[in-house]
Structure formats: structure tokens, C-alpha cells
Amino acid sequence: MDNPRLFLWIAVAMLLWMNVIQWNRDYGATAQATSTTAPAASGGPAAPTATSGQLPALPTGPAQPATNAAAASAAPSAAAATAAEAQAPRVRVVTDVLDIELSLQGGTLDRADLVKYPQSKTKDSPPVRLLTTDDSNYQVLRSGLRTTSGGAEPTHLAPFTSTAREYRLAPGAQELRVPLTWTDGQGVTVTKTYVFKPGRYEVDVVYDVNNASPSNWEAASYVQLARHVYAQDRSMFDVESYAYRGPAVYDGKKYRKLDVTDEDDAKFAEAFAGGWVAEMQHHFVTAAVPPPAETFDYTMGLEDTHSVLGFRGPLKTVPAGTTGQFSEKLFVGPKLQEQLKTVGPKLELTAD
Numbered sequence: 001m002d003n004p005r006l007f008l009w010i011a012v013a014m015l016l017w018m019n020v021i022q023w024n025r026d027y028g029a030t031a032q033a034t035s036t037t038a039p040a041a042s043g044g045p046a047a048p049t050a051t052s053g054q055l056p057a058l059p060t061g062p063a064q065p066a067t068n069a070a071a072a073s074a075a076p077s078a079a080a081a082t083a084a085e086a087q088a089p090r091v092r093v094v095t096d097v098l099d100i101e102l103s104l105q106g107g108t109l110d111r112a113d114l115v116k117y118p119q120s121k122t123k124d125s126p127p128v129r130l131l132t133t134d135d136s137n138y139q140v141l142r143s144g145l146r147t148t149s150g151g152a153e154p155t156h157l158a159p160f161t162s163t164a165r166e167y168r169l170a171p172g173a174q175e176l177r178v179p180l181t182w183t184d185g186q187g188v189t190v191t192k193t194y195v196f197k198p199g200r201y202e203v204d205v206v207y208d209v210n211n212a213s214p215s216n217w218e219a220a221s222y223v224q225l226a227r228h229v230y231a232q233d234r235s236m237f238d239v240e241s242y243a244y245r246g247p248a249v250y251d252g253k254k255y256r257k258l259d260v261t262d263e264d265d266a267k268f269a270e271a272f273a274g275g276w277v278a279e280m281q282h283h284f285v286t287a288a289v290p291p292p293a294e295t296f297d298y299t300m301g302l303e304d305t306h307s308v309l310g311f312r313g314p315l316k317t318v319p320a321g322t323t324g325q326f327s328e329k330l331f332v333g334p335k336l337q338e339q340l341k342t343v344g345p346k347l348e349l350t351a352d
Helices: 004-035 078-087 337-343 347-351
Strands: 090-094 098-103 109-118 127-131 139-147 166-168 176-183 188-196 202-211 217-228 245-250 255-257 269-273 276-281 284-289 295-303 306-312 316-318 323-334
Touching: 090 176, 098 323, 109 284, 109 323, 127 139, 127 284, 127 323, 139 202, 139 284, 139 323, 166 176, 202 217, 202 337, 217 245, 217 276, 217 284, 217 323, 245 295, 245 306, 245 347, 276 306, 276 347, 284 337, 284 347, 316 323, 323 337, 337 347
Parallel strands: 090 166
Antiparallel strands: 090 098, 098 109, 109 127, 109 139, 139 217, 176 188, 188 202, 202 323, 217 306, 217 316, 245 255, 245 276, 269 295, 276 284, 284 323, 295 306
16 A cells, blocks of 8 residues: 555554553452452452441440430351351332332341332343342441440340341332341340431431330440442443542531541541431442431441441430330432432432
8 A cells, every 4th residue: 555644543542542451450450459458349249248247336435314205246157157147038118119128137127129210221120239249239228236234235236136037018008117136045136227218328226115124225226338348340441430439428517438558548437416328339329327416426347348338326324114216217229319318318410
């Protein structure tokens, strides 16, 4: 050929393509390197390990009355924690927008399908699964109560019971209540109730404590969002691969995303009122919101291949022979700003 321009264009195209390939390699290498600060993420194990049984430290200071207004402790061995979760019975909950499973080990919310959001536009596509214990997509929502009694506690590791294995929101019903029961065998009974409403991705969790024992009972509620940490593959041909997937927190004044590979963020620990925690996944979010008027302790840490972001409230006292109540709000669903606004202060900021 006698046209050198053709060869020049071919050479330029090859150089551009090689740059794209090298950029992807460099980015992937960087992501893999940073993930070693946290867990390695090459499709690693997602099933819970011993540290998934880690409990939040008990608060210090005087306890407050538990009215109807709304240093890690020892955990089981690796084999015991994993086996217990795998073998625990499940309770299925179905509403018009959610299909959920609650584990009777602690009442953990460990599966959530968004029935109105298919994974793809193909016919018979399964719904988006926002919470799951499967493989590298592991993400669950734990909650419970820590007590100062020194004995049994209704934590996310404790066995609960249920009178049914499946609950469905009836047509026309205004709410669906799913009660799970725990007792210490010494006179204290806790009913942990999940409350669902039609068309809503908000879930209330309420603990009703009946202290029929001869002693006062002190406890603090907590929530943990546990999620597999992985290095996300980016592609210039997939815009969604650049969407933020990870933890975020609101401290009552400022909203911020947390980088689990950053040394400071990985040890995040602050106390404030009017806040919340969230795990984001592009169009979807899992969030937990404590009572806004109370000061809670917020922390993030790492458990092997998981990040754990959560909060723990102050101690409250349920006097002997009386009842008390604890509560939090959860959100598991799409980033619908009108719903997010009603669940927690500035929770709509997750839809940025």
C-alpha cells in the first residue's frame, strides 16, 4: 500500500487498545493489593466464621430505665459458630414487596429478595437478592440485646423459637407481625418482633422484655451489617461497575462513605445521636436506624472476609417484675427517596 496514513491509524488504534488493557491490569492489581489490608477478595469464602459471632462490647456508665418509648465478648469456636448458623431453622416472611428469611439463630435477617425488582429484563428473571449467605455476595443483618447479667443473652447467636415457619401479609392487612421468642430460663423472656407493612421496605424490630425474675435486668440493643469485602472488577463497558458498593454512616450532621481498606475507616468508632448506618449497592440499600433522640456507639471492623458496620445503644434497666421495650428501624430495598425520608434522618442521602 502507498498510503502511510492507514498504517499510522492502525498503530494509534493498537496503542490505545494496549493502554486500555494495561489500565485494567493496573487497576485490578491495585484493587487486589488494597484488599489485602482487609480480607482478600478473589471469590473467597463468604460463609460466616468464628468471628461472625463477635458481639459488641457492653457500654459503661449507669443504665437508664427501659420504657415503652421507643470489648467484644467471648464468641463460640469457628466450627460451632458456622455449624450453628448453617443448621438453624428459618422463618419465611412474604409481603407484596419482600420475600425474606429470618434465622432462628438470633433472628438474623439473612435472605431478602425484592420481588418487584428482577435481576434482568429477561423473562422469568429471579428477583434481586439483597441479603444472602451465599458465597462472595454474603450480606446479612444481625441484631440483638447484650446484657450485664453474665448469663444467657438474646444476641444474634442465641436460639429463638417461632410458632410458625412461614408468615404472609394478607390482602388488605395494614401490617404483618413476626414474633420470635427467647428466654434465659431464669424468668426473663424477650419477644423479638419484626413488623412489615404493605408496599414498604421499612422493617421495624421491637424487643418486648418481660422480667419475671427477682432481679433487675440490664441490656443494650445493637445492630450489625455484615458484608463480604471484595475487590470490584471495573469495566469501561459497564457503567454500573463504577457505582459505589460499600458502607456509609450518618452522624446526625454529616454523611460519609467508609473505605474498608483505609486504616482509619476500618477502625471507625464514634458516638452520636440522630445517626444511622447503611450498606449500599448501586440502586439498593440496607440500613439500620436507632431511635434518633438517644446516643449510640457506632463502629466498623473486619471479620476475616467481612466488614461489620453497626451501632450499640446505652444500657437500660428493666426492673424486676416489670416490662420494657427496645426498638430500631431497618430498611432493605431500592433507594426510593420518599420512603427513605420517613425511616431515618437524611437517609435519602444514600440515593446520591
